[in-house]
Amino acid sequence: MNPNLLFDFSVNRESKTINVKREFAANIKLVWDCWTKPELLDLWWAPKPYQTKTKSMDFREGGSWFYAMIGPDGATHWCRADYKKIEPQKNFSGLDAFCDEEGNINTDFPRSFWTNSFSANTDRTTVDIVIKYEELEDLEKIIQLGFKEGFTTAMGNLDQYLETQFKLRNELRTDNKARVCTYLNFPGNTEEAFLFYKSVFQTEFSGNGIQRFGDLPADSDHPPIAEAVKNMVIHIELPITGNHILMGTDAPREMGFTVTQGNNMHISLEPETKDEAKRIFEELSAGGNITMPLQDMFWGAYFGSFSDKYGINWMVNYNTKNENSNQV
Incomplete structure (x- = not known):
């Protein structure tokens, strides 16, 4: 927080x-x-x-x-x-x-x-x-x-999880060229899965590779990372066929997350402009279930998520911190 x-x-x-x-x-x-x-x-x-x-x-x-x-x-x-x-x-x-x-x-x-x-x-x-x-x-x-401690930790963990995950994601973007990614959530075996995908596609992880919860610098304003969570993956990216990007993260149960088949995979769209992000979100989510309304987020993104009317999970993410990079 x-x-x-x-x-x-x-x-x-x-x-x-x-x-x-x-x-x-x-x-x-x-x-x-x-x-x-x-x-x-x-x-x-x-x-x-x-x-x-x-x-x-x-x-x-x-x-x-x-x-x-x-x-x-x-x-x-x-x-x-x-x-x-x-x-x-x-x-x-x-x-x-x-x-x-x-x-x-x-x-x-x-x-x-x-x-x-x-x-x-x-x-x-x-x-x-x-x-x-x-x-x-x-x-x-x-x-x-211990109501105070428990309630404080619950809210703080969610803040930290969202803020850090999107911070790492944005650090790997240097421009706002449109791209489509697939975002995967795992209950604790993200590293195992991505090492398997890496061996199949014979590519290398982007940026600094595997980013773990335990790599986060100590911060007195956030709850301490539980020992069982420190070695888990908070963010990873792997280019695969046709310049498509696989992204992934562990969703630890220690932070209150529940991963089940069906809610652990999103198609992540990254349009070139904020207007295009808004248009796609509004049209694609029509008749579906919006889980996160599209809006400016404190981690530097214009972001929203939903399941469409056919039950497919989507994310729309526009990196507002790179808005001037396309105006060259």
Whole structure:
């Protein structure tokens, strides 16, 4: 996370609330989507080493989010959030609780009432979170269980993963000539797969070759990299037949990612202009499911992703940092 971004965490025992103020270097629509779309929530909601897996979500007043928190040993804890009030891109509130696999509330545990408010300031968005408990002892228990550390790490890991991955990708681009790539995600065996592809196509990795999570410089503004993740691949590129580029990354479960066949491969389009990126995104995503709206991102790209109406996964990426390179 950018060190200039606001993050404030406080506890008010008199009102029995946890208060969090968190700023993101992204516009309000993207941040709202990250809090309200299950495919994005599953990426960051769980504190490591847990991961989130949504079973169902009906984001509306009176609807609910039914999900599991899965530990590294496979232990599953079911949770349910019941939405009470929603004002799109402004705020939403609801009751959170533990439940069983069928969604029945576990009355042995207290419920917490969340109110999340979103406010925009140019290219930044602030989320104000108030979590209220009925009893002070319930609040104290949550704090003792490490809620602050877990919640902070979950959000920070997603920031770091996105920022670093696209930073490395942009460093390998010196211009904005149009190209098509294929982006692959693996649960931890990216290196094995790309060494195999390298032997088949008899080409060499681009740039500095294999970039690992452990190669990242220490940064006090980001959570430390877990030992199990350090040797994993954060980015790699391999030219194959016809100047096509294979790109890849590991999506560690320690960071809350779940890789399954069908969601681990994207066709990545890199148009020459921002207008062309917008046109392709809008026309190709029509009738499909947008997972990341097309917009300027804090890592220096105009980026979006979606599944088209036939279920094919796409990314559209225009490198805004090289906008002047084509004007020669």
